Amino acid sequence: MPEPDLAFASHDHAHCTQGALARAEAMTTAAGARMTPVRRRVLEILLEEHKALGAYDVLARLATEGFGNQPPVAYRALEFLVDQGLAHRIQRLNAFTACVHPGEDHAPAFLICRVCHMVAEAEATAARQSLDAEAAHAGFQIERSTIEALGLCPNCRGQA
Amino acid sequence: MPEPDLAFASHDHAHCTQGALARAEAMTTAAGARMTPVRRRVLEILLEEHKALGAYDVLARLATEGFGNQPPVAYRALEFLVDQGLAHRIQRLNAFTACVHPGEDHAPAFLICRVCHMVAEAEATAARQSLDAEAAHAGFQIERSTIEALGLCPNCRGQA
DNA sequence: TCTATGTATGTAATATCATAACATGTCAAG
DNA sequence: CTTGACATGTTATGATATTACATACATAGA
Numbered sequence: 001m002p003e004p005d006l007a008f009a010s011h012d013h014a015h016c017t018q019g020a021l022a023r024a025e026a027m028t029t030a031a032g033a034r035m036t037p038v039r040r041r042v043l044e045i046l047l048e049e050h051k052a053l054g055a056y057d058v059l060a061r062l063a064t065e066g067f068g069n070q071p072p073v074a075y076r077a078l079e080f081l082v083d084q085g086l087a088h089r090i091q092r093l094n095a096f097t098a099c100v101h102p103g104e105d106h107a108p109a110f111l112i113c114r115v116c117h118m119v120a121e122a123e124a125t126a127a128r129q130s131l132d133a134e135a136a137h138a139g140f141q142i143e144r145s146t147i148e149a150l151g152l153c154p155n156c157r158g159q160a
Numbered sequence: 161m162p163e164p165d166l167a168f169a170s171h172d173h174a175h176c177t178q179g180a181l182a183r184a185e186a187m188t189t190a191a192g193a194r195m196t197p198v199r200r201r202v203l204e205i206l207l208e209e210h211k212a213l214g215a216y217d218v219l220a221r222l223a224t225e226g227f228g229n230q231p232p233v234a235y236r237a238l239e240f241l242v243d244q245g246l247a248h249r250i251q252r253l254n255a256f257t258a259c260v261h262p263g264e265d266h267a268p269a270f271l272i273c274r275v276c277h278m279v280a281e282a283e284a285t286a287a288r289q290s291l292d293a294e295a296a297h298a299g300f301q302i303e304r305s306t307i308e309a310l311g312l313c314p315n316c317r318g319q320a
Numbered sequence: 321t322c323t324a325t326g327t328a329t330g331t332a333a334t335a336t337c338a339t340a341a342c343a344t345g346t347c348a349a350g
Numbered sequence: 351c352t353t354g355a356c357a358t359g360t361t362a363t364g365a366t367a368t369t370a371c372a373t374a375c376a377t378a379g380a
Contacts (some may be wrong), residue, residue: 006298032374034232038330055366068330071367076329091251094337094366109291111300122298126290131309133284138166139314140271146252147309149291152236154299194347196357215337228359231338236358254366256335322380329374337366345358350351 007050007100007120008113016100017047023102024086033084036142038067042077043098046087051118052095052112091147098119113153113155116131120153167260167280168273168313176260177207183262184246193244199226202237202259205248210274212255212279227315250279252308257281267305273313280313 013159024043028035040109046053055074062077063069075157077095081087086102090110097110100121124147135142152160184203188195205221206213215234223229238256241247246262249255249295250270257270269284271316284307295302312320 007274008298008300026232034328037238038329069329072369073330074368080328090255091215091308109294111295111298111302113300114303120298120300122294122300124291124294127287127294128308130286130290131282131284131307135288136285136313137318138271138280138282139308140168140273140280140282141312141317142271143274143277143311144309146306146310147287147291148251149295149300149305151295151303152301157299157301194357198358230360232340232360233358235338323377325377327374327376330372332371333366333369335365337364339364340362341360342362343358343360345356347356348354350353 006111006122007118016045020047020086020098020100020102024084027086027103028084031084033080038062038073039077039080041065041067042074043086046081046098048094050097050100050119051117051137052090052093052097054093054095058096088121090148091146092150093119093145107147109147109149112148112150112152113156114150115156115159116153118153118155164179166282167278168315177204179261180207180246180262184244187263188244189248191244193240198222198233199237199240201225201227202234203241203246206241206256206258210260210279211277212250212253212257214253214255218256239315248281250308252305252310253279267307269307269309271313272308272310273316273317274310275316276313278313279317298314 002098042058045058055078057075059071062073067073078087084090085099086104087096087098090097092112107125107128109122109127111120111122121154127147130140131145132142185195202218205218219231219234222233227233238247242249245259247256247258248268250257252272257279266286267288269282269287271280273281287307288305291305292302296316
């Protein structure tokens, strides 16, 4: 397990982005899927910051760059990225964020700062196992889970 | 810890409902809040089934019963119930469900059946603790957390 | 190379979910 | 019986998401 390259910690973001993009290309090819211009661009946009962007935010960016300007353009690209494991949907925000560990088969939890809106992808294997156990006890078979937390990130906490 | 009165298990629902309603009245009074007709009615509607209802579903019911028929009527009552801990919002469904353990200071996870749409409130203290630990490690201070799972309930699993 | 097929994109229209702002009504403390 | 706080009603609008259909593009097979 690598040391968590959490969004809150200062890090070489260019490197972080490049890595994710490279792995993304490899993964889509391996999956027999196509990394088209819109899809790649949407992923790049999501990778710019460790924040979650709404579909309409992404759409606005795309529109200024000559792509379509109707909602399905954004929603389809985002859905593709989520399906491929290259992005995650943050339920609480109705928004999307790039996956920081594409291809690593991880169980993510999202830590959302209510002040600066940074979104960090934390490791939730333990939480997920507890949840699985509880569900199993009830005879419930989990297919997808959502674990999200809202609060204060270390930086914003310091400010207060 | 009481045996989980999970939504999936057959149970005396009238009793389940009555208990929740009675505790709800007590809690609002204790909190110095007012359990008005709309609010009580919304809670009753949510308690009818162990499912999550959208604000507009609730609103439609209210409208046929002589309450207002504009969205804020439903949203306000729902917000009140959530604030009082009498209902929960299910992020994944943009919907609301009555709390089965009002006043018990619990850490709920929600198990959502994708077939029959039942929503069970499971105990997530363990999962929540794992999440807290992981967040603390990142210096993140959790204020609210969302733990939801989508999958197959025991009944629907049997059918398949 | 041509063409058939599946996949991707563009666009219009509309559905669904949610809130701001303001007017009116109700209740209980002074 | 008035005042102030809270609750409700209503209008309007904003934000998020999907359906349906038309067009374009890539690629495998004839």
